[in-house]
Structure formats: structure tokens, C-alpha cells
Amino acid sequence: MMFELVENLDGLSIGVFGIGGCGCNTVNTIFNEVQNPQTKFYCVNTDKVVLEHSQSDDFVLIGAELTNGYGAGADPAIGLLAAQESEEQLLTLIKSCDILLCATGLGGGTGTGASPYIAKLAKDLNKPVICLATLPFISEGDFRRKVAEQGLDELKQFANAVVTLPNDQLIEVLGNDIGLFDAFKHSNQILHSLITSLIDMLCYQGLINVDLRDFQRVMDAQGDAVLGVGKCADESDLQMALTQALSNPLVSSVDMSTSTGVIVQINCVDEISLGSYNTIMDTVRHQVSPNAVVICGASKITCLANNFEILIIATGAKSQLIHAKNIDETIPKVEQTTKAKAVVSSQSDIFDIPAFIRSQSPAPSVK
């Protein structure tokens, strides 16, 4: 999928959209830490209470008439109708951005229903969209899994790249004893790290620059995307940071050797030796197919939290995600919106995670 080129990089504006409960949690954790005039944070939700506690530049309560601000009740049909009801407000925000980074949790009503629609609105305006989406815990039940899988398929149709973070991998990595809130915090931290590295790459003029044209070239690849960030304090640990970036255990893995486009961005506070730079680029080139477009960038960012940061974006890969065979056809699709019915799901076996999460929302604050 192609989109128009934004020529003026200096004026590039990035919109980070947190959609649904999980997306809003993510924006809440990032908002006060990213001080970048080119980036605006937006929370989008059907849940008025969550929005009132959100920390962002602006927010949209979608579907206020439909849901009265009480959420989508784990029904993506409601999430979709809500986004449609509030299309004008969403379009105002989307039009103000050159690139959209969307964070959402798939499996519920708002994020699953509204995110593909928001991506579609952006696509219709030729704005690139990168989506970071969590997938529900297996323990949340089959219904949520199916909803998430269908939502993911929808999202892939409209977004340029969708990176998935399966929540179950939190258990694999952090162990069963980790508290639910701590596990979510950890996952939100990964989302945080990926989003801030993307912002840095796009906003800071590099010594070796990945410009929007390069970025678009890689993002136009069809297939699955993977994003990874690795950080270190010493140049001697760069190889370890690269391994971290290439194999983040919390991000769904894809077969890198099938990737058709890769961006490798190195951010450093001061300087990186040519030798280290070349070693990193060679290692990445060996991991992908010889025909892949590999774009390299390096920027000096004096305000980085770590001395070195490596960001890898690989696109066009064949997925290793296992999809359920019988996805419930009754789950609504963005393109069949007129058929969608505003019926709140009565599934009793669904975990309502937002109720847990709401209690840990930070107090409202003004930036």
C-alpha cells in the first residue's frame, strides 16, 4: 500500500493514538516522559471514566450516544459503531498528523472494533499507520482470542505495519508468579520503549538519516512486521543490545529471513565507531534475505536515557503466529459496518480486564 510523501521532515507531526483501555494505559505511561513538540498523544475510548483519568494532549470519547460513556462491553461491533459515530472528531485528529502510531489491546470491544476503523480513516487520507497491539492471555478465554484474531486480520488490511505483543509471552518471560498489574506494566514498558524509539528515529535528523521516504519504502511491504529495541551503556555491549532488539521475547516473532524490508537505526548520545556500526549492519544483513531492502540510520541524540539504542523494524515477513482455524464469522467487520448491531455481549466467561486496570489509573494531571 502506498501513501503520499511528506516532503518537509522538520514539520513532521506524529500522532500517538491509544485506543481502548490498554491503548489508553500505554499513552498514560508515555505521555509525561516524551517531551517532543512534534509528537501529540491522543486517547480514544468508549469509557468515559478511563478518559477522565487519561494523560494526553487530547482525547475523544467515541460513541457517547451509543454507549453513554460506559464502554463497549467486550463487543467489537460496539467499538466499531462508536468510532463511526465519532468519525468527525477522529478525522480532525488524524488530519493533524503525518504518521499515526496506534497502541491497542485486541480482544475487547473498543480497541478491537475501533482500531481497524481508525486505521482505515488514516489509510483513506494516505497517512502511514503503525499499530502495536497486545493479544489476550489464553486464560481470558476463547471468545476474546477469536475476537482478537479477527481484529488483527482487520487491522492488517488497513495499517501499514502491525506488531503484536501476546500477553501470554509475559508469563513465559516473567514467570507465573508475577502479579497481573506488574505483568501489564512490563508489557506497557515494552510498548513505551518501541514507541519512543520510533519517535526518536522519525524526529531527529540523523548523521546517517532514515528519512520518511526510506521509512515508507520499508512500511509498504506486505506481510508481518516486527519491531525491537535494544539498549546499552557501553559500546562494547552493542552486540548484546542488537540481540535484544532482534529477539524481544515479548514481541511476536517472525521469520526475519523472510523479511523484505528492514530499518536499523542506531541512536547514540555521543559517538559510535565505524567498526561497531559496520558489525551491527553486517549481522542484520546476514539475518535477512539477500534481496531485502536494508536501510541504516545513525543519530546523535544527546538526551537519550542510554548511551546506545538500536531500533530494528523488519517488514514483509511470513508470520509465525498461529491462527485459530474456525474464526467466528459473526464477529463484525469494518467493511460490513451496516450489518453491525449494537448489542452488548452477554458472554459470562469473559474476564473484564479494564475493571482491574481502571483501579490503577493515575490521577488526572495537566501537562
Ligand SMILES: Nc1nc2c(ncn2[C@@H]2O[C@H](COP(=O)(O)OP(=O)(O)OP(=O)(O)O)[C@@H](O)[C@H]2O)c(=O)[nH]1
Ligand atoms: N499488556 C496489556 N494488556 C492489556 C492492558 N489492559 C488490557 N489489556 C489486554 O487488552 C485486552 C482488551 O482490553 P481493553 O483494552 O481494556 O478493552 P477495550 O478495547 O477498552 O474494550 P472494552 O473494555 O470492551 O470497551 C484485554 O483482553 C487484555 O488482554 C494493559 O494495560 N497492558
